Each structure stands twice: as structure tokens, then as C-alpha cells.
Amino acid sequence: MKYALLILASLFSAHASAGIYKCRDAxxxxxxxxxPCKEGHSNVQINVKTGTSTNLDxxxxxxxxxxxxxxxxxxxxxxxQEALLKKxxxxxxxAVIESVKNQSLIKNNPDKFSAYAIPPYxxxxxxxxxxxxxxxxxxxxxxxxEAAEKALASGQxxxxxxxxxxxxxxxxxxxxxxxxxxxxxxxFKEQELKK
Numbered sequence: 106m107k108y109a110l111l112i113l114a115s116l117f118s119a120h121a122s123a124g125i126y127k128c129r130d131a132x133x134x135x136x137x138x139x140x141p142c143k144e145g146h147s148n149v150q151i152n153v154k155t156g157t158s159t160n161l162d163x164x165x166x167x168x169x170x171x172x173x174x175x176x177x178x179x180x181x182x183x184x185x186q187e188a189l190l191k192k193x194x195x196x197x198x199x200a201v202i203e204s205v206k207n208q209s210l211i212k213n214n215p216d217k218f219s220a221y222a223i224p225p226y227x228x229x230x231x232x233x234x235x236x237x238x239x240x241x242x243x244x245x246x247x248x249x250x251e252a253a254e255k256a257l258a259s260g261q262x263x264x265x266x267x268x269x270x271x272x273x274x275x276x277x278x279x280x281x282x283x284x285x286x287x288x289x290x291x292x293f294k295e296q297e298l299k300k
Contacts, residue, residue, distance in 0.1 A: 125151045197228040203246035252281040256291045
């Protein structure tokens, strides 16, 4: 036993800077080496200076798990980004459809709407205010139409000159400003238009 300790001590002193590797094969045979263990052996590195040891197999597994978790997180982030882009593309398409309805209404009723009463909000060129509510763009375009129709139905608006999202809007309560040729202006909250 004393000889084994002496041999071990001499190995430690000879390779103190590199560390010592304790290798154990499948049969339980233990061997001390100056370099990493062979494939199929348990691999423990001993720091001669501090007397501590590191199970390199466990450390390698931990690193592999951490790498897989990081890869999964990146994959999840990528999928979420793709879903968000797809959702925004769908919203933009729905907004275009609502804009077409608005333009059709204007074209079919030139006596009630000026040609630029409800100019389309182009998804790639939104005013700053509209950009804040971009995820609700289809709804905004539909509500602009409904706000114009409500102003006309009041009997106080002969012809709609413009319908815009107003700066008093909030995420839960969009506000629309309607200007009429008579000089009369209307403000409608989305809740009023949904009645």
C-alpha cells in the first residue's frame, strides 16, 4: 500500500500542472494516467494542488445537456418568431381585405365619401400611431369604415372627408376621428361602434 502511495505521489509531482486522470474500466480495474482516459473508461481528473477531483464523464454529460437545452431554447425562439411573422402576415392580409372593402364603399358612394376619406394603412408604411396597434390592423380598417357609416347615419354629416385613428386611442379602446364636409367632427370609441 505504501508503495502504491509513493508511486501515486511521484505521478502527482511529475504531472502536477497537467493533473492526474483516474481511469476505471468496465471490470473495475483502476489506472492512473497523465492524460485523459481511453474510450469506455470512467474518467476522473484529480487536481494535485487542491486535492479535488472532477468527474469528466459527468461534466461532459452536463455540458451535453446544457447544449441541448440551449439548442431547444433557440429552436423554441425560432418557432415563436416564425409564428409571430406568420400571424402578422395574416393580419396584414386581412387588413388589405378590409381596405379593399373601404375603397369599394367609397367608390360606390362618391356623394357620401371623398376619394381619400379612408386611405388604406399600408402595413410596411404605417404612421407611428397606427404602428403602435399594428397587431389590430384588420380591426382598425373595419372600424374606420363603421365609424364613417355611423357619422353619416347621425344626419349631421353629409359627406365624410377623412377617418383616422386618433391619438387618444389605447390598446383596449381605439378612438377614431371623422371629419365631415360640413365642418362637423365626430369621435367614436371602438366600444360605441361595436354596439
